[in-house]
Amino acid sequence: MQTVHMPRSICDDVDKLSRNFLWGDRPTHRKIHTISWDKICRPKERDGLGLRSLxxxxxxxxxxxxxxxxxxxxxxxxxxxxxxxxxxxxxxxxxxxxxxxxxxxxxxxxxxxxxxxxxxxxxxxxxxxxxxxxx
Known part of the structure; x- marks a missing residue:
């Protein structure tokens, strides 16, 4: 990943898998998301989890x-x-x-x-x- 420019679609797909894992979503069952992904991606100092988009x-x-x-x-x-x-x-x-x-x-x-x-x-x-x- 350090030397390869990844296409936007691949980055978005991997981010989607990360979101689904964190929220506990499955292809057949989707849970209610009580917090937005933007808030989760905030730095820890700003009350987020410090995750970054790919x-x-x-x-x-x-x-x-x-x-x-x-x-x-x-x-x-x-x-x-x-x-x-x-x-x-x-x-x-x-x-x-x-x-x-x-x-x-x-x-x-x-x-x-x-x-x-x-x-x-x-x-x-x-x-x-x-x-x-x-x-």
């Missing part, structure tokens, strides 16, 4: 992979991905969708904009900034 967890893992693509350029998997999809060698690579892409790259492409919204430049000595090419 879609949120999967997106979090994909965003972690995006962050590793930026901050850990010497990892083997990052080198392979950057080489395979011809990312720039800059500090922040350009991520573009391709006609044929792996499930990992698809997840990175779908979550890239969410990660980039929170990336900030820190002023230092300027050796890692390519002024004309970085955007």
């Amino acid at each position: 879609r949120e967890v999967n997106n979090s893992f994909m965003m972690k992979n995006c962050w590793s693509l930026i901050t850990e350029p010497n990892k083997l998997w990052v080198k392979v991905i950057r080489s395979k999809y011809k990312c720039q060698d800059g500090v922040i690579p350009r991520v573009e969708k391709k006609a044929k892409m792996s499930n990992l790259w698809q997840g990175i492409c779908l979550n890239w904009k969410h990660v980039m919204m929170h990336v900030k430049w820190r002023v230092k000595d300027g050796c890692s900034v390519r002024f004309w090419f970085d955007s």
Whole structure:
């Protein structure tokens, strides 16, 4: 699940199984739900059970992979991905969708904009900034 972007339908099906298990529902017999699923998914500090939807967890893992693509350029998997999809060698690579892409790259492409919204430049000595090419 950490390297595979799971389709929404699969996430929803697994979440449905979790809800049915927690509420004691069976295919033939459905019980009354006295509390909403949204309240169950709240953090424990806000009186919930701290459960998270599978879609949120999967997106979090994909965003972690995006962050590793930026901050850990010497990892083997990052080198392979950057080489395979011809990312720039800059500090922040350009991520573009391709006609044929792996499930990992698809997840990175779908979550890239969410990660980039929170990336900030820190002023230092300027050796890692390519002024004309970085955007």
